[in-house]
Amino acid sequence: MEFKPRRSALYMPGANTRALEKARTLPADVLILDLEDAVAPAQKAEARANILTALAEGGYGHRELVVRVNGFDTPWGRDDIVAFAKAPISALCLPKVESAAEVSAVVQLLKQEQASPDLKLWTMAETPRGILNIDEVAGADPRMAAIVLGTSDLAKDLRTPHTPERLGLLTSLGMCVLAARAHGLDVFDGVHLDLNDQVGLEQACSQGVELGFDGKTLIHPKQIEAANKAFAPSAEVVERAGRIQAAWQEAEAAGKGVVLVDGRLVEALHVEEAIRILAIDAALQQRD
Ligand SMILES: CC(C)(COP(=O)(O)OP(=O)(O)OC[C@H]1O[C@@H](n2cnc3c(N)ncnc32)[C@H](O)[C@@H]1OP(=O)(O)O)[C@@H](O)C(=O)NCCC(=O)NCCSC(=O)C[C@H](O)C(=O)O
Numbered sequence: 236m237e238f239k240p241r242r243s244a245l246y247m248p249g250a251n252t253r254a255l256e257k258a259r260t261l262p263a264d265v266l267i268l269d270l271e272d273a274v275a276p277a278q279k280a281e282a283r284a285n286i287l288t289a290l291a292e293g294g295y296g297h298r299e300l301v302v303r304v305n306g307f308d309t310p311w312g313r314d315d316i317v318a319f320a321k322a323p324i325s326a327l328c329l330p331k332v333e334s335a336a337e338v339s340a341v342v343q344l345l346k347q348e349q350a351s352p353d354l355k356l357w358t359m360a361e362t363p364r365g366i367l368n369i370d371e372v373a374g375a376d377p378r379m380a381a382i383v384l385g386t387s388d389l390a391k392d393l394r395t396p397h398t399p400e401r402l403g404l405l406t407s408l409g410m411c412v413l414a415a416r417a418h419g420l421d422v423f424d425g426v427h428l429d430l431n432d433q434v435g436l437e438q439a440c441s442q443g444v445e446l447g448f449d450g451k452t453l454i455h456p457k458q459i460e461a462a463n464k465a466f467a468p469s470a471e472v473v474e475r476a477g478r479i480q481a482a483w484q485e486a487e488a489a490g491k492g493v494v495l496v497d498g499r500l501v502e503a504l505h506v507e508e509a510i511r512i513l514a515i516d517a518a519l520q521q522r523d
């Protein structure tokens with residue numbers, strides 16, 4: 236199994252060519268090239284062309300590229316999917332998904348377009364119905380690779396205010412993490428809207444880590460560092476993971492099924508997590 240660092244996922248409007256250019260130098264793990272809400276209807280076609288040009292020019296290095304298309308039920312959704320079905324990207328991000336049937340319709344279109352099986356789907360969980368159906372959406376198709384929280388749309392629909400504690404969102408956040416883990420997907424927390432609130436951003440990142448998210452979606456380059464720091468395994472965690480793996484190998488060689496590390500019981504499940512942490516750390520070290 237491949238573990239990719241996905242600490243930070245920066246949205247950038249496809250209509251903003253400066254942002255598409257600047258992204259080549261930014262330390263985000265994922266770039267979400269947006270055709271949906273950040274692009275006005277009159278600019279949709281231009282934004283699509285800008286993104287295709289930027290992808291053809293390349294230069295994004297290790298950054299994972301994802302295109303957020305418009306909803307399938309909008310005038311642009313189908314054409315967006317066709318335009319990017321064979322593009323050099325990791326995934327299409329589908330907004331406001333509420334059912335497995337919506338995922339299947341996109342999968343069918345990708346099949347018609349002979350898209351590579353490596354082109355994955357990320358779905359946005361950002362409506363009450365989408366949250367209630369997140370289990371079926373997450374398990375809809377083998378192309379599914381990640382769930383992305385759309386906390387702006389969701390907060391509006393739930394009529395819950397944006398507060399530091401995010402109490403009104405906690406049930407939805409937890410349900411998405413559960414569904415992601417049940418189906419072996421990654422899961423991204425929503426955006427922090429106040430660009431001048433660095434302390435609040437750091438708190439939201441810590442809360443996201445605690446809730447089990449793999450990374451956070453972002454709207455401005457100045458938010459990347461906080462997410463990269465919070466969602467990376469700390470040096471202490473990596474060091475302990477290394478000791479767990481080594482102790483386990485020794486125990487296995489001696490025919491034992493359990494072992495103690497720092498006086499704490501280690502079983503196969505801890506080793507699994509240690510291997511994931513070491514793989515993420517190795518990928519980050521290689522990048523640096
Ligand atoms: C919010 C912004 C409009 C601010 O843009 P700007 O005024 O240009 O900011 P700065 O002058 O501070 O920018 C400094 C430099 O950084 C570049 N920049 C800014 N933002 C980005 C970006 N997102 N990606 C790449 N580069 C960026 C500027 O070009 C400046 O560069 P330089 O020329 O070298 O000085 C803007 O940040 C923005 O548009 N952000 C993205 C907004 C967006 O995508 N929103 C939609 C996604 S959020 C969402 O919908 C989530 C979900 O659906 C939900 O419901 O929750």
Ligand SMILES: [Mg+2]
Nearest residue numbers: 272361385388
């Ligand atoms: Mg949204």
